[in-house]
Amino acid sequence: MTEVSIEALTKHYGASLAVNGISVKIAKGEFISLLGPSGCGKTTTLKMIAGFEDATSGAIRFDGQDVVHVPAEKRDIGMVFQSYALFPHMTVAQNLAFGLEMRRRPKREIAERTARVLDMVQLSGYADRYPRQLSGGQQQRVALARALVIEPRILLLDEPLANLDAKLREEMRVFIRDLQKRVGITTVYVTHDQAEAMTMSDRVVVMFGGQIAQYGAPADIYDRPASLEVAQFVGQVNILSGRLLSTEANDISIIDTALGTVRIGNMPRSPDGAVTLVLRPEAVELFPESAGQMGTPATITASYYSGSLIDYRLALDSGDTMNVQTFPRSRFSPGDRVTVKVDGDRFWALGAAA
């Protein structure tokens, strides 16, 4: 297993800055995702780790050794692309054997390793098929097998599931993650799909405009986003403006919001006392007004049913609007009067220390 350390890595394409001084440490055997919108520099970062692009400046270390000047073929990387990139005129077994033949491994070893890795990706019976005789998901598993059969130090995947349909994509997430854990290989995964990054990764690097906006465990990024941009990129969010009323001795701030007073720890100091709070739609509970619960009164303005969940839009009596997501246990209709309740620790103040 290999530790990867990226330090102040920068890439210019002419005058444009694709990657702007990013630093990331990836522990041995860790699975991290580079997550961000199109053009944020994910693929360029991956290509620099692989050695397909030269860095303009900065360091990339594998177990402490700077590989910036090591050519791609000597970096010992396994790579999987969105497009599979299988050799169409070769069978599955030949596709897998190719990298080992290039490394001049003995025939017997090639046969053994190919069979073992095909078994790992559950394609043992498919060795003699050609790529065109396989489904998209099977082709991607062959691409994964081909990357792993050379027993690389690091596995790099660039949007590997983007060509698959939604259901298969979800199955493949679990498949790749399980396989990665079994093999125990340090892995960097590029995606613009937040659900994919969240479900698969130990840690997620959120990138915007060539820079790192946040690097942390999925739950930290979701529950304690570093900025509004991160909060919005990784899920739906309600934004509430608040006003600091007072601060208690234990550094708990009391904040006035449209949902009542909220207590928040480690708040950043703002000169005018203004605070921006974020609240995930599923952190909100709704009760019929007739139930007489304590909370904030509101009216349902729209509802969207999606099977397992319902999304509501609602208008608070104060005039603020909110999105709420619930299980379809209690069904409300537009016009219904409701009481809104939120557990105090579900609020997150932007700029607060995580």
Ligand SMILES: Nc1ncnc2c1ncn2[C@@H]1O[C@H](COP(=O)(O)OP(=O)(O)OP(=O)(O)O)[C@@H](O)[C@H]1O
């Ligand atoms: N070979 C190149 N020459 C010039 N500019 C490039 C080149 N490759 C990438 N860029 C630019 O660098 C920036 C980062 O591109 P990159 O492909 O790394 O983004 P990305 O986050 O992977 O996006 P996507 O999800 O669309 O692949 C973009 O502005 C892109 O236009």
